[in-house]
Amino acid sequence: MSRQPLRLAVLEAQRILTDAGVESPRVDAELLAAHLVGVPRGRLPMVPLVDPSVVEALRLLVSRRAKRVPLQHLTGTAPMGPIDVAVGPGVFIPRPETEVLLTWGLAALDGVTQPLVVDLCTGSGALALAVAHARPDAQVHAVERDPLALSWARRNADMRAAAGDTPVVLYSGDVADPGLLVALDGMAHLVLCNPPYVPLGAALPPEVAWHEPSAAVFAGDDGLAVIPDVVRTGTRLLCEGGSIAIEHDDSHAEAVPALLAARRVLTDVADHVDLAGRPRFATARRATMISPQLSPHPG
Template sequence: MEDALRAAEQQLREAGVPSPRVDAELLAAHLLGVSRGRLQALVLTGIPAPEGFEELVGERAARVPLQHLTGTAFFRRVELSVGPGVFVPRPETESVAQLAIDRALGMERPRIVDLGTGSGAIAAAIADEVPGAEVHAVELSELALAWAARNLEPFGVHLTQGDLATALPEQDGSFDVVVSNPPYIPVGAVPVDPEVAEHDPEEALYGGGMDGLDLPRAAATTAARLLGPGGYFVMEHAETQAADVADFLERMGSWTAVTTHQDLTDRDRATSAVRNGERSGRIPTTPTTPTTGTR
């Protein structure tokens, strides 16, 4: 087994996979149906490589996402089912979920909604970590919706198919927290990693407009509509977009306490704001009308 892992590690390293040894071990553990820690213990006993290991390593070397090969992704304390058609949740988004969780933990029976839930990662984490919360999630893509339904059903999350730009009009002003990780890559920008560029759905990546912020603006407008006064909004974005996001939130006239937050690598990863007493969620510009939004 150790020789097979070393060969796999070398193959994955040559293919540019960022964590070749870890990925090799996770693929072997997946085939054996054990944890990575258990695999490492079994390697010491001299077990043979599992059947199909070389083929799976070859697919990973072709930069098929690890999570597509194992069918699972881990997000905070939650294990999610993922695959083609849904955005694979990223570690940096865990810090965005943390902001929403921290805010909700200070409330009694909070109502929370995740706009553009994708796989359901944020909504599932909140439902898992905030006792008594009523959690909603909105997703437009039918493929992503199917993954979200599988992941959110055990947590009792209310899942709705819909556009984040027009979500839940019958519940205006009734939520305490709105969180969103909308698509935000600018038009014309191509993700560097093949796993993202070739396997994540385009509708989960591109935010619309030259700055990539059409969908984030729509999410902010919807959040202003759904939240009651004093409600909390937090949204993920690229570090280069932090100043622009803070600017359009401040110009909306719907928010106070606009704050930029860093992820674990000290990059400007999210911006939060508190809903003031006004009911208008309009912004002074008119972005292209979004028709999707999924993470």
């Protein structure tokens, strides 16, 4: 059979996705086509004609996307800053808003050589692996409670290590465990965490409600079932001057900074917005103790 215009197949895909209520039908149609022909989305116009088998493969992917299977489950990857990680059923898909937290964390490491970094609730490993990529001198540790998510993190860690990044140390663990990573107490220059934080019962799009692990998304009636443990564990792990950043629901712009401010050893508590301008993560720094001999004379 003769080759067919890709542009027409993409237009048809866009129409089907629009009818299915997909939020960004044109972008998704183009990304699925780009995935199939193996070019970046911006280079699709360079591929005017494709084999009928490509059109058929696009039709199949589009029919699954129309059933609200997440785009990233169909392409198999999601970006986090400078890297892509593999994702699929059983693991949370990294979100663009978390890249703002990553950027803040990397800036907090400016001037620190050979930093020790901990990513709590690592999921696919996205944050930990992006830090390891950006800071080859860092020693990065990452914790995940769910075995299936941890298997995705291991797969991603192996892929990044094979690509030349410094290996990340992965742990099966619970942030609520008082013994978690005790060997690293007082040693972390940076603790990052994107925990579950959506209040139970919140309305979510089908992509999330039907296809993402609920333990990665929801955290009790108020969405704050996990963050207090993150604050407690993260504070314990920080070295003096070390920084912590915790992502939160946009309704928690006061609650999460308050949890950080309640720890006497933390200072410089602040809240930050995401790319859409919504409150998205809270940060703090572990205070530096001034030794009594060096402190200024009280008089």
